[in-house]
Amino acid sequence: MKTISIPIRFGLVTSAVLVAYFLILALFDKHTNIGFSFFNVVITLFGIYEAIRLKKLEDYKSFSYGEGFKTGIITGFVATLLFTVFFLFYTTEIAPDFLTRLLEKIGGVFKIDIGLITFIVAVMGLTTTVVSTFTVMQLLKKDRNDIQNQ
Secondary structure, three states: OHHHHHHHHHHHHHHHHHHHHHHHHHHOOOOOOHHHHHHHHHHHHHHHHHHHHHHHHHOOOOOOHHHHHHHHHHHHHHHHHHHHHHHHHHHHHHOOOHHHHHHHHOOOOOOOOHHHHHHHHHHHHHHHHHHHHHHHHHHHOOOHHHHHOO
16 A cells, blocks of 8 residues: 555645646636646646655665556546546536536537546546656656666
């Protein structure tokens, strides 16, 4: 359990920040603007970066690319899962007209099922997780000098 406590903790915090950001946008009625959702990538990237960085600091000798990658994937998966559950709750219980307003904003004249939108949110989050983890691991992986100096 100790090996996954860091990614779960950072996944919880990252999802809380994603939810808070969404609710702040909703407060100013900007949550239907798709452009603002690109900042979710920055939030997720930062959460994954901090989780991997802390994991590397705690276990420097045994830190490997695989261990860092696993930390990033679990962090992003937890954040995505919790944000997707929140999004589903928000669109069904808090603001049932959200999807209609969102589609009107982007010029859609078709109706999309809530299940499909929830699936899209989850896939976008998981894609962001994988790309962010690969990116962060390029920054935080041990180089050959580190391995030789151990």
